[in-house]
Amino acid sequence: MAARLGHEATGIDTAETAIAIAQGKARDRGLTARFLVGDALRLSDLDEQFDNVLDCGLFHVLDDGDRVRYVDSLRAVLPPGGHLYLLCFSDRQPGDWGPRRVTQDEIRASFRDGWQVDSIEASTIATNNLPSGALAWRVSISRS
Ligand SMILES: C[S@@+](CC[C@H](N)C(=O)[O-])C[C@H]1O[C@@H](n2cnc3c(N)ncnc32)[C@H](O)[C@@H]1O
Numbered sequence: 001m002a003a004r005l006g007h008e009a010t011g012i013d014t015a016e017t018a019i020a021i022a023q024g025k026a027r028d029r030g031l032t033a034r035f036l037v038g039d040a041l042r043l044s045d046l047d048e049q050f051d052n053v054l055d056c057g058l059f060h061v062l063d064d065g066d067r068v069r070y071v072d073s074l075r076a077v078l079p080p081g082g083h084l085y086l087l088c089f090s091d092r093q094p095g096d097w098g099p100r101r102v103t104q105d106e107i108r109a110s111f112r113d114g115w116q117v118d119s120i121e122a123s124t125i126a127t128n129n130l131p132s133g134a135l136a137w138r139v140s141i142s143r144s
Helices: 016-028 040-046 064-077 104-110
Strands: 010-013 034-037 052-056 083-089 115-125 134-143
Touching: 010 016, 016 034, 040 064, 064 104, 083 115, 104 115, 104 134
Parallel strands: 010 034, 052 083
Antiparallel strands: 083 134, 115 134
């Protein structure tokens, strides 16, 4: 999506299969984007900074300890004024299959120090389990 909008884009996932699928999609769409097999909890390894980070479906798979590592990792690559856009399962989604349900309070607690949570909006996230998608939070956060 970012590449289609004309941005220089880097995609990261620990799963080689996910990266291979993403590379194939970009190729099919005639887009140029960089894809890396890498750990979002160790973004400092990239030794780069970004204006914006998009998280689609990662935050909600992290346990409590990894949430802390994730926020520290983001701090290393997002300078003050940078933005994080995050889409995660919400606690409004019934059932206990799939990833963790995330509350608004949990999001605000994770990003309490050195961040500003600009908005949390009700949304949906695409999932194979539900044709209409799962109930989600679409979150906009700025680095202070
Ligand atoms: C729910 S899937 C979302 C996949 C994709 N972003 C999407 O929206 O369809 C979660 C993804 O996070 C990846 N993942 C889990 N832990 C990770 C980590 N520490 N660093 C990078 N990717 C990770 C998994 O391999 C998986 O592809």
